[in-house]
Amino acid sequence: MRGDAGDAEVMLCSLSVGGQMYGIDTRKIREVLGIRVVQRIPLAPKYIAGAVSYRGEVLTTVSLRALLGLPAVVSETWVIVLDGDGKRQGNAEQFGLMVDAVGGVTMVSRDLLRENPPALSDAYRGLCCGAFRTREGLLVELDPEGLRPERLAERMPGGLKKRVVDRGLG
């Protein structure tokens, strides 16, 4: 995370949603599961794509598409397992993140990080730490903490009370 001031370079795993490139610090990633069918869960909030089984556990899987307010896709989706909260060892909950596709690992220099622009829409605010200007275009760094289901539950308007089933997801 950005707090680690000592690292001049950071390894980001690149992924894409709706044609935009995003990156997540590889240290926060437990495993990239690849193309997976996410079992949708009735009555779950819209931003929850459903559940996947991972090493004997059933993980809540967040849909980045739904979080960004993009329409659901019917095509194949990738699932990444993100680590639990480092500060609360032991009882931290892992969770899944559903994205359109996962690319490779990119090394980027911290110097290139630009803060979130003030005009950033609410959907993006809280999910992103900032953006890197790379040769391929803008790479938006996602903040894994902001994607945690429990954080989303606090942040999303009507969050868990509004029981919406997004039938297109998964």
Add this chain to the structure above:
Amino acid sequence: MDNLTQEFLAESFEGLDRMDRCLTELEARPEDAELIGEIFRAVHSIKGATGFLGFTRLERLAHAGEHVIGALRSGRVRATPEVVSGLLGLMDGLRTAILLIEQTGREGGRAEDDDSGMIAMLAGLSGDGPVVEAATQGPGGGSQWNEVSEKTLRIDVEVLNRMMNLVGELVLTRNQMLRAQGDAEGLTELTLRLDGVTADLRQTVMEARMQPVTHLFGKFPRIVRDLALSCGKSVVLEVSGTETGLDKTLLEAIKDPLTHALRNAIDHGIETPEVRMAAGKPRQGMVRLAACHRSGSVVIELSDDGAGISLSRVRAKAIERELVSEAQAAAMSDWDALQMVFLPGFSTSDEVTHVSGRGVGMDVVKSNVERVGGTVEIESREGVGTVVRLRVPLTLAIVPALVVRSGGQCFCLPQSALVELVHVTWHEARLAVERIGEAELYRLRETLLPMVWLDRVLEFDSSEWMHLEHGFYVAVLEIEGRRFGLAVDELMSPEEIVVKALTCGLREVGLFSGATVLGNGGIAMILDVMSLANRAGVHPMLDKLRGQEMAVWAEELKPRFVVFEGKMHGAQAERVAMPIGSVERIEVLSLGAVEYAGGRPLLQYGGTLLPLEDSSGVLAEMVNGRAEAATEMTVLIFRRGTERVGLPVRRVLEVAGGELLPELADESGDSMAIVGERVAMVAGERLQGVA
């Protein structure tokens, strides 16, 4: 905390638990050398380890205790109640000190950690110093539960060996399976073996988690002793079935509810010796605690021979607390009235005692036990006693479940809540469900069950037509005395499922108690039957109105009609209704079965001749071929006076509640009704009038 200290803590707690049991027994058998030896060993082993680990405070305390017990052993001191009380005090002191180490890692040097009073008291008991009054300890002091022993588990080496062997075999089989790939013949055999080994391994792992209930029961003699003393009562505790095994997690879960029920039994149940003598009962009260295995679950029964629960007081209290109205209370059966003690905030105790009656009542006992999938029952007879029965599953992790499908998705229903399964075929589907206002009811034999449609609760796109077209299944579920029918699309298979906890985001949905990975690799949510009933608005009272009462209630609410298609008017058939009470049966019969006598149609039906009433001409229309290619007809059979008559109809549309509109009756006596929000002719009166 290092391993050595943790081991010491776990061992010490176990030693203290043993000492606890022995001390209460010692009071009854003061001469028992074996008991004294056991107590001595417990204190001695604590003392032995403290020197090595450097817990000097604990060492001094244990040393003083050892001295008293040594005096007991040599016969210099007799185990009088004072000595036993003193030793119980010592035990509490040791426990407090060890708990402090568990929490802080140190012995602590706070003012309240000073043991000199205790040591002096013990010295007095052993006859080495002046006699000091035993420090009074609250009854809770000895019953503090500790944390280390809740996290660790002692396992029989034998069980562990078996587990290791099985894992070995599992690895072996896996290796063979890997090699056997492509060799389909060998694979079948290997798969069977893998299945066997896995089942055995699961069983053994479950066994390893089992603990005899004696771990829990062992703490109760002390609680009973302290409680009885502070309430001024005389109580014996009789314990049986202590070897009954129960999953450790469950054992922890029922600890508090059981302790609470025990407190209730002594505080409210058992009378004071004077009252008991006056009632002609033995002076000493009796509390029995029994555990046993019964059909896949563990039953723990706590019974007392005390005053029992006064039903008139329960009723009065419920009215006072505005839980029920006076009329409701009077109409309630005794059983139902007794179950009200489980309602939140209910307590029949007149005054609040320091032991119980602080508003934390049986509702907490119930909810705690239910949280782990158990149930609580209560039986009581005034003047005779009370029985509280806890029923918990053997293990939490693996539960037998039924996999069902709804809206194309699989869900698991715990078998423990399942009473019965009913298949409703497509041609029964229309008539199977009756409506009273908003509520839907399914008639199962003599009972009307509230109906819950799983697909509607889950907010799937409603597929009512599908249920009518293909039929559906009703899973009859019962939880906490509420019985209801859950309609699902399909039944899959019964499966032993491994329960996985839900992570954030899914827990909050509330309708699921967990998730599982099915045999096909897919994820299925486990339905929480309790919240299903709650969310669908199934009230416990609705179920109590069984059979007749319910049917009468339904009739009173709205007259019900069978609605069918009568004569054709151009392209549209006339909607005709007949009060459901006058219809005896609805039959689908072949048109060829109709015979004629003197121009009047007849049917041979059930050994008699059934005249057909065809004043509307439906039958004539069908026979004359105006209705396209009809080979079958639907006949409503009803009674006209003493005679049975059949009424051929085009088809039955629905059974629904309706309202008669007498003001719209025409000159021929036909009346109209609004049935299912549409107008229909009422056929009954005219046809009955024909006779």
